[in-house]
Amino acid sequence: MIDVTRLTAHEMAARLRSGEVSSRDLAVAHLDLAERQDRGLHAWLSIDRDRALAHADAADRRLAEARGEGTGGLGALHPLHGIPVALKDLVSVEGGQCTAGSRILEGYRPPYDAHVTERLRDVGAVILGKTNMDEFAMGSSTEHSAFGPTANPWALDRVPGGSSGGSASAVAAYHAPLSIGTDTGGSIRQPAALTGVVGLKPTYGRVSRYGIVAFASSLDQIGPFARDARDAAALLHAVAGRDERDSTSSPEPVPDALLDLPVEDDAAAATLRGKRLGLPREYFVAGMEPGVEARVREAVAALQAAGAIIEDVSLPHTEYGLATYYIVAPAEASANLARYDGIRYGPRRGEGRDVLADYLATRGGGFGPEVKRRIMLGTYALSAGYYDAYYLKAQKVRTLIKGDFDALWAQGFDALVAPTSPTVAFRFGARLEDPVAMYLSDACTLPVNMAGLPGISIPAGLSDGLPVGLQFIGAPWSEPVLFELARGYEAITADAEWRSLEPADLAALDDPATPSPAERMAAMAVVDR
Amino acid sequence: MATLSRADVEHVAYLARLGLTDEELERLEGQLNHILDQYAILATVPTDHIAPTAQTIELENILRDDVTRPSLPVGAVLANAPEHDGASIIVPAILGGD
Numbered sequence: 001m002i003d004v005t006r007l008t009a010h011e012m013a014a015r016l017r018s019g020e021v022s023s024r025d026l027a028v029a030h031l032d033l034a035e036r037q038d039r040g041l042h043a044w045l046s047i048d049r050d051r052a053l054a055h056a057d058a059a060d061r062r063l064a065e066a067r068g069e070g071t072g073g074l075g076a077l078h079p080l081h082g083i084p085v086a087l088k089d090l091v092s093v094e095g096g097q098c099t100a101g102s103r104i105l106e107g108y109r110p111p112y113d114a115h116v117t118e119r120l121r122d123v124g125a126v127i128l129g130k131t132n133m134d135e136f137a138m139g140s141s142t143e144h145s146a147f148g149p150t151a152n153p154w155a156l157d158r159v160p161g162g163s164s165g166g167s168a169s170a171v172a173a174y175h176a177p178l179s180i181g182t183d184t185g186g187s188i189r190q191p192a193a194l195t196g197v198v199g200l201k202p203t204y205g206r207v208s209r210y211g212i213v214a215f216a217s218s219l220d221q222i223g224p225f226a227r228d229a230r231d232a233a234a235l236l237h238a239v240a241g242r243d244e245r246d247s248t249s250s251p252e253p254v255p256d257a258l259l260d261l262p263v264e265d266d267a268a269a270a271t272l273r274g275k276r277l278g279l280p281r282e283y284f285v286a287g288m289e290p291g292v293e294a295r296v297r298e299a300v301a302a303l304q305a306a307g308a309i310i311e312d313v314s315l316p317h318t319e320y321g322l323a324t325y326y327i328v329a330p331a332e333a334s335a336n337l338a339r340y341d342g343i344r345y346g347p348r349r350g351e352g353r354d355v356l357a358d359y360l361a362t363r364g365g366g367f368g369p370e371v372k373r374r375i376m377l378g379t380y381a382l383s384a385g386y387y388d389a390y391y392l393k394a395q396k397v398r399t400l401i402k403g404d405f406d407a408l409w410a411q412g413f414d415a416l417v418a419p420t421s422p423t424v425a426f427r428f429g430a431r432l433e434d435p436v437a438m439y440l441s442d443a444c445t446l447p448v449n450m451a452g453l454p455g456i457s458i459p460a461g462l463s464d465g466l467p468v469g470l471q472f473i474g475a476p477w478s479e480p481v482l483f484e485l486a487r488g489y490e491a492i493t494a495d496a497e498w499r500s501l502e503p504a505d506l507a508a509l510d511d512p513a514t515p516s517p518a519e520r521m522a523a524m525a526v527v528d529r
Numbered sequence: 530m531a532t533l534s535r536a537d538v539e540h541v542a543y544l545a546r547l548g549l550t551d552e553e554l555e556r557l558e559g560q561l562n563h564i565l566d567q568y569a570i571l572a573t574v575p576t577d578h579i580a581p582t583a584q585t586i587e588l589e590n591i592l593r594d595d596v597t598r599p600s601l602p603v604g605a606v607l608a609n610a611p612e613h614d615g616a617s618i619i620v621p622a623i624l625g626g627d
Binding site: 341342346348365380383389393397476 | 533537538542544546548550553560563564567568570571572574579582584586588591593602608611612618623
């Protein structure tokens with residue numbers, strides 16, 4: 001029998017409908033693999049086998065009913081019906097755990113489901129468990145998780161990127177065909193790039209954030225990881241749309257085109273013809289690795305050869321993106337994280353006699369070093385006497401950054417094409433001692449969040465055996481265009497040798513002698529303070 | 530731009546309600562100043578006539594009828610509190626001492 005974990009979600013869906021496999025078969029295969037291999041990968045913070053199997057059985061019953069309803073029955077099921085999905089551990093699942101990678105939420109059990117959790121249940125998807133992440137999604141390596149880092153299946157001594165590193169590694173290592181992440185400055189696209197999978201950050205407002213642990217509310221957006229464009233589009237389709245419980249979620253209709261991407265390579269390649277793509281020169285930044293630049297330029301040449309029109313463009317305020325982001329995001333985070341006070345939920349530290357002393361002890365002991373840094377930065381940027389110089393200034397520069405993109409949409413570009421990350425996956429510890437070096441990981445992704453735009457990262461080959469990501473950036477609500485481009489690029493590179501390669505260190509995950517990522521970090525004597 | 534002194538770092542930590550050790554305060558003083566140095570580039574951008582952007586989509590004033598709706602069951606909410614008496618969350622005293 002075939003190994004079902006190697007299938008795409010669409011291939012699984014076809015086999016579910018033909019009766020070749022059951023949803024329970026899919027859940028068991030993925031749960032077994034995840035439980036067997038996670039010591040060396042640590043993509044997961046919790047695996048909920050019992051609930052996953054109960055939901056898989058329910059999906060199988062519904063499939064049997066649908067078969068009995070004749071031709072219309074199966075067709076009415078969503079493509080994700082019966083398909084396993086992983087959730088980043090900041091998505092609320094009633095009664096489960098939801099740590100956001102932090103000790104301060106240890107033991108917290110959400111009393112309700114997040115909107116995306118409800119939507120996934122509604123379409124019949126099967127939630128396997130919760131994935132590792134940088135604490136409160138602050139980081140670009142998953143090394144800032146309070147529960148130890150996640151490894152990259154392409155090289156187990158390297159990071160998977162972050163903050164959604166667990167969701168990315170789980171999909172790259174075939175522990176799940178699909179996962180949900182969040183992206184505030186690149187936290188879906190950068191780990192997708194570093195682990196060789198597809199990851200989309202939707203337009204701000206596309207997906208309701210109800211039930212998600214908030215980081216920076218004017219930037220956060222929820223999005224899908226998958227191993228191909230069609231799967232990622234189907235997952236976005238399942239979770240997108242207006243929800244009155246998140247007043248920033250948009251009434252913009254969710255396009256059914258997300259479910260109609262071309263299956264055949266010829267048809268997919270044909271959609272590239274005449275597409276007008278801008279190549280922003282500022283995204284080929286200083287410090288970019290030559291191997292990354294080479295793969296991105298090759299990808300651009302391939303798109304051009306397939307009929308896309310490539311034009312050099314400028315986003316002149318790009319160089320201010322990093323400073324702007326690292327004022328706005330920490331400022332919003334310092335406000336959002338004020339709620340963690342040890343009173344209503346989460347562990348309380350302190351004597352219980354003096355409320356201020358308890359706050360100081362609970363927060364000082366509950367947050368990790370990166371979260372403390374960001375709360376300090378944000379509190380400072382918002383404090384009396386500094387608000388104008390920092391926060392207000394950053395919000396004005398944000399207008400200019402957004403204006404750069406708006407000018408290109410006004411000129412009729414279909415999308416921009418750029419690198420996702422200036423480097424491939426780096427070794428554990430390489431950037432921990434220097435926060436500014438870590439922040440540079442997101443130089444090519446965070447302007448997209450500042451402007452509220454959709455962006456997708458797709459695999460574009462390898463550099464020194466490690467995945468390189470190609471990014472398409474679109475106008476607001478243009479996710480169907482981004483997926484069309486992603487699918488088109490898949491089609492024109494379908495025969496490329498790198499497409500047939502699996503992550504190089506997958507076999508090592510089956511070896512019980514393989515150290516855990518935390519052990520690797522300890523052996524490298526890396527201390528995150 | 531401003532440079533943060535050790536006393537400034539302690540004050541910001543107090544504002545943020547973060548109890549930090551001496552070692553953390555010392556480390557943060559260096560790291561925060563290094564990060565603030567990167568912000569200096571923004572002062573070079575002319576923004577006198579630029580409006581700030583607080584959000585990027587043109588949604589505003591979403592209204593709904595002011596009617597009561599079911600909320601979460603009290604028991605489910607209390608279950609997460611470090612201390613409760615079955616009807617209320619117990620909080621440390623905010624006035625006076627012992």
